[in-house]
Amino acid sequence: MKFTAYAALLTGAILTTPAMAQVNLTAETASPGGSVHLAPSHLVEIAGTQGIANIQLADGQTLTNSLQNVAEGKTDIASAPHILPFLMQRGVGPYGELGGEKGAELASNLRSIYPYILGNFMLFAYDSKGIGGWDDLEGKKIFNGPPRGGALTNARAMIQITAGLKEGEGYEGIQSNWGQATTVIGGGGPDAIVLPEVFPSGRTSTLSAAGKMTAWSLPIDVFESDAMQKYIKAPGSAPIIMPVAEAAAALGDQFTVVSEDDTFRGFATVGGDVVHKDMDEELVYNLVSAYIGSLDALKAKAPFGNTVAFDNPMLGMCGANPMVYHNGAVRAWEEAGFEIDDCAKEKM
CATH class of the missing domain: 3.40.190.10 (Periplasmic binding protein-like II)
Structure with missing residues (x-):
């Protein structure tokens, strides 16, 4: 019927x-x-x-x-x-x-x-938090995804490869389900955020409306390292390379994008x-x-x-x-x- x-x-x-x-x-x-x-x-x-x-x-x-x-x-x-x-x-x-x-x-x-x-992983933070980049995450509170899932797995790996820090040892991880993520981040609890975002993203637009933010590219030496190259070629990942100007335009006027040159480097979650x-x-x-x-x-x-x-x-x-x-x-x-x-x- x-x-x-x-x-x-x-x-x-x-x-x-x-x-x-x-x-x-x-x-x-x-x-x-x-x-x-x-x-x-x-x-x-x-x-x-x-x-x-x-x-x-x-x-x-x-x-x-x-x-x-x-x-x-x-x-x-x-x-x-x-x-x-x-x-x-x-x-x-x-x-x-x-x-x-x-x-x-x-x-x-x-x-x-x-x-x-699904999104391009990046480190970003409110400028008011005074974060200096990937080498300034030790001891900080980092929002890195939902309590379980691929996003959390990838964010933890990205922080460990790039900054050499493990959650619970080098930094405090903060998680919530996706529906509450914007509220938790906007509430000011995390010092920094490592999440996959589409360019442009509704979440980054909402968050940056509350204050200026900065996003950091992966350092060149980290991006080209054997560990990172192996990781971004693993199932569920792909390298992302784009002009800084393009990334900045997508993220909006409230964002500053920091890189060692004019290229933004990261990896994407695919699925x-x-x-x-x-x-x-x-x-x-x-x-x-x-x-x-x-x-x-x-x-x-x-x-x-x-x-x-x-x-x-x-x-x-x-x-x-x-x-x-x-x-x-x-x-x-x-x-x-x-x-x-x-x-x-x-x-x-």
Whole structure:
């Protein structure tokens, strides 16, 4: 039987969908304000209006848990940095309680459907805090993400590689869920922040409206070091190099961007939305085809729409990343004229 499309609740805004949708699905993502929320919320809209599926989207979630929910068949779609399937497969980090065998079993259930850049990691702080940069973090309070997840894992690693400091020893880490992050940071508790941000970011715009801020590029010697190069080539990461002027323009007039030269260096968190391997192939094909067919509309929905690689299906795929595309997604991307390398496809 058919189900009348219901109004999908998206962060307080109601999108009514007049079309008749065939399937009811659930999805989980992070809080609004970035690509990780924009992509699935866009999918909710087009899937409903095109009569493909009703998707109930829960935002403000911890993506570590969301990914496991998909792997266990509890949720249909989830947003996830690529580092999370990598860690799950090995039963380490936030998935340490699973162990290697169970982690590998669950990770084998996951399939990609489309990619995006979640954010560019950077150090930034209110000028009033008097922070001097990466070499001035010892003993400070640093906001570095949600209580669990890929963002926290990456931020801790970035601070350790760049500043040589471990949380709980060289500095005090402050965490909160994404929905409370702006309030916690704006409240003045942290001395500095290390987070992934899209350029431009709604969070940085809101925070800088309360006072001037400075963002620091990775030092050249750190960026070029073996440790950092190895890390930014790992699953879930990619190097980011852009002119300082471009970064400053994206962050806004309240920001000063500091670098040793005219180049901003950092690394990006990459990921995408995933489904269970057993999701119906025709359903996945229809969802992804509708998504690809509306990429221009998706990009136009946010100032960062053209900077997060919505239209690069090979973003972060292959190499040590255990994720491959669902067969239905492969068919949709290839029929739309995009190339999917064999290493990103299921083994037949």
